[in-house]
Amino acid sequence: MAQRRLVFAAAALIVGPLQFAAANIVAQLAWTTPYSLAHNNISDLGNVHCQVSEDGVPRYICSPLHELLNTSAVLCGVLLIVGLALSSVLWRRSWVGALACVLLALGGSGFVLAGLAPADVDLNLHVVGAFLIMGVGNLGLALSAFARRGNPFAELRVITVAATAIAVVATWTHFSHSYGPFGMGGSERFALFTTQLWFVLLGANLLRAEVRQSSRPPHPSVDHR
Structure with missing residues (x-):
């Protein structure tokens, strides 16, 4: 039973981020106006209304598949x-x-919060959601680097440290509006998708550990006669 739980856990950690990344790509391709990975942020894909936004980088936002993106965001959060x-x-x-x-x-x-409250519907709740994702979540990523040896998290220690460095720097540049060469959208994507990629790797490592455990031969019984 415990082994099955961990297999389901691994599947959820893999599927959640991957389906969200796929929804991002599909929603971007549905735009009739140019979508820029540098100048448009992820939230633009979930905006309900077609309008010009003046927050930070003036741009026209019109996302035909905003429902897909927002549903995918909620699903991603639930699966994680x-x-x-x-x-x-x-x-x-x-x-x-x-x-x-x-x-x-x-x-x-x-x-979940960001998907239920698009930026042009309730900006305050959406910002809280973004802070939970890129602020609180990335702090959790940093702490996971200190996992004890001998479990699947510890095996990813080097990757976790590297992912933390990228995600934390990107989060700082995004929230401080010091976007650098990657722009507003680029800094947000590094802050968010770095951690999402780590989740996929974590899920794959958990799955590998469970497959390795199940393939071990059973311990021979000891005859005490």
């Missing part, structure tokens, strides 16, 4: 929370891991 909950037995091995799990789950809740 489910994946973390099902794998919580691994995170609870230390208080740092348990705290990291909670913060990452809060980041998942940010996807």
